Amino acid sequence: MIAVELRKLASRPRVWLSIGLLCALPALVAVLLSVSNLAPPPGQGGAFLSAVLRNGALFPAAALALVLPVFLPLAVAVFAGDAVAGEAATGTLRYLLVRPVSRSRVLVAKMVALAVFIVLAITMVVVTSLVVGLALFGTGAEAVGQSGAATSLSGVTLGPGELALRLLGAIGYIVVCMLGFGSIALFFSTLSDSAIGAALAALAVLIASSVLQTLQAADSIKPYLPTNYWLSWIDFFRDPILWRNIDSGLVLQACYIALFFGASWANFAAKDITS
Amino acid sequence: MLVAALAVVLGTPAIVTAVTAPAGTVDASALRERVARSDRQAHQGVAVIRGSLPLPVLPKLEDVSALVTGVTTVRSWYDSPERWRFDVLSTVGERDTYRTADGEFVWDYGADQVTQLVGTPPVRVPRAGDLLPPDLARGLLATAAGDAVSGLGARAVAGRRAEGLRLVPADPDTTIGRVDVWVDAASGVPVLVEVTPRGAERPVLVSAFEEFAPDRPGDDVLTPDVGRDSGFSTVEAPDLAGALGALGDDDVPASLAGRSLRQTDGAGVRGVGVYGTGLSSFVALPVPREVGLAAADAGGKAGARDETVPNGRVVSLAVAPLSVVVVRAQRVRRWYLLVGMVDTVVLRAAATELIAQSGRGR
Structure with a gap:
């Protein structure tokens, strides 16, 4: 069942189109920065953007900061929203379920496909932005005296190996965050026969959470908002690494995954399939 | 199930507090x-x-x-x-x-x-x-x-x-x-x-x-x-004078609003005086004209009380517990900033005295 879902994922042009668009945005920003040689003023703009002009090795981190708030969750919402509701809308869900597999296995396969999509999308963003960054801004040898090295947010020089490890940590963290959000979209997908409706409902959650995060009056509920710790991946690039928010983010997202995957399963397992 | 899980998550901080x-x-x-x-x-x-x-x-x-x-x-x-x-x-x-x-x-x-x-x-x-x-x-x-x-x-x-x-x-x-x-x-x-x-x-x-x-x-x-x-x-190391620009070179009054001068040029910054003791002490410092004007303007937008007094202008803003008063002493063409965690009545009285003493050509 998982193999079927993965084949479906690989064969859908829209999957590759959405990943291509995710990669295109950072590439466009890199070209504009390179041509204009104008980075945002210190302390403003996206994370790491002011530093990439001196060191292309940091551009993957800047690219993640660019796509994480809106574009990556948008792609995840569309993919996860389509997972069950899309099959229902096209009338293939009933044929899927007449096969001798349990609904739980179908849902697990959908979740695995979602995880693979997220890993694939983020990996492609990182790889393409690394290539673009190094090509346009150099290896950082001029900036930090060591090819592939970079200066951490705390000023300490990170060697190529350590930078790669921290980047992997950040990628893993973002994957878990997106999986938490994808679980919410998957839950909506089991509620509706409209893929776009499920995706929009998930995006409504994203927007509501983002709005509440800006309100000081919402301080008491902020630790439980799905987007609260998303930007904590940047803490991998502090020295020492600030684990506090990363740990809290991982626990929160694990709760969201368990809660909404459980709710998806409870709903999908007992659902009347009419389309 | 959803409600039970939410109750556990939201209740955790209270449980931790009760235990520790x-x-x-x-x-x-x-x-x-x-x-x-x-x-x-x-x-x-x-x-x-x-x-x-x-x-x-x-x-x-x-x-x-x-x-x-x-x-x-x-x-x-x-x-x-x-x-x-x-x-x-x-x-x-x-x-x-x-x-x-x-x-x-x-x-x-x-x-x-x-x-x-x-x-x-x-x-x-x-x-x-x-x-x-x-x-x-x-x-x-x-x-x-x-x-x-x-x-x-x-x-x-x-x-x-x-x-x-x-x-x-x-x-x-x-x-x-x-x-x-x-x-x-x-x-x-x-x-x-x-x-x-x-x-x-x-x-x-x-x-x-x-x-x-x-x-x-x-x-x-x-x-x-x-x-x-x-x-x-x-x-x-940047000090207050460095941050605000050139300060005045006048002597500071020996007392303002009934509060004695506690700290003055001895602290190294000429023209700055700290008055009173305890939490009701306040600072009086001369500031350049552009800083005074901008502070008065910012205070006005925040709802400060703007008064014209003999030989000067007093703009007072209370954002509890902080009080800020911007003073314009017309005769000597000087601007002052009074700041403290003290009632604005005290700072306004200090402002009026400061204007009067400036007028006497300290």
Whole structure:
């Protein structure tokens, strides 16, 4: 069942189109920065953007900061929203379920496909932005005296190996965050026969959470908002690494995954399939 | 199932608090002594400073305004008064300040710059490190040395048992209603400070460690081995005069609004006077014309009271517990800024006297 879902994922042009668009945005920003040689003023703009002009090795981190708030969750919402509701809308869900597999296995396969999509999308963003960054801004040898090295947010020089490890940590963290959000979209997908409706409902959650995060009056509920710790991946690039928010983010997202995957399963397992 | 899971998640902090904060009586005076001695206790942690003063952005003091009007996250490592580090964190970078035997070093990620500060400024512009719970608590309790404190019992702060004391200033002129200080029971280091204006129910300034350990930080985090290939500059430590521009060179009045001059040029900055004692003391400083005009304008937009008095103008703004008065002395063409945690009536009286004394050609 998982193999079927993965084949479906690989064969859908829209999957590759959405990943291509995710990669295109950072590439466009890199070209504009390179041509204009104008980075945002210190302390403003996206994370790491002011530093990439001196060191292309940091551009993957800047690219993640660019796509994480809106574009990556948008792609995840569309993919996860389509997972069950899309099959229902096209009338293939009933044929899927007449096969001798349990609904739980179908849902697990959908979740695995979602995880693979997220890993694939983020990996492609990182790889393409690394290539673009190094090509346009150099290896950082001029900036930090060591090819592939970079200066951490705390000023300490990170060697190529350590930078790669921290980047992997950040990628893993973002994957878990997106999986938490994808679980919410998957839950909506089991509620509706409209893929776009499920995706929009998930995006409504994203927007509501983002709005509440800006309100000081919402301080008491902020630790439980799905987007609260998303930007904590940047803490991998502090020295020492600030684990506090990363740990809290991982626990929160694990709760969201368990809660909404459980709710998806409870709903999908007992659902009347009419389309 | 959904509701049960939510109840467990939302109820967890309350359960943790109940488990880690056994009730008990607190000897407030002894606790105050512990706070005063806590500057030798090493510790480290992450603190969040939440300010909700509706203070307008003061010209050239934007960083200071931001500290008391928003949320600032600070990571701190403290070994001794001579050796510490604090990082002000943001989602796009950080600004780290190190204190070492060789002086102070500031790493600014956004500017890609290391700056060594030379010398100790007589009157320094406030910064995030001053509002960390230990510094803020020691500063406020020392300022109000004559005021009695009472015990508050115990509660959990940063997952540890903390004992509380409350300071209620006796001075009727101060705008501070109460200061609650919660002290880590094991180490004696203040971990939470709440400042509440007189007549208010909620604190307007809360500085709290959300992660705290009374452990000595390692040499690796206290040694500024940063920005090896970044810009480096050495500058004189910025003082108030440096931040605001050239100050006046007049002598300061011996008293204002019935309060004696407590500190003056002796502190190294000519023209700046500190009046009164305790929490109702206030600062009077001459400022350049453009700073005075901008401050009066910012105050006007924030609803300040703008009065024309004989030979001058007084713009007064109360953002409890802080009061700010901008004074224009017409005859000598001077601008002054009066700031303190004191009733605006006191500052307005001081402003009127300042104008009158300027008119006599001090």
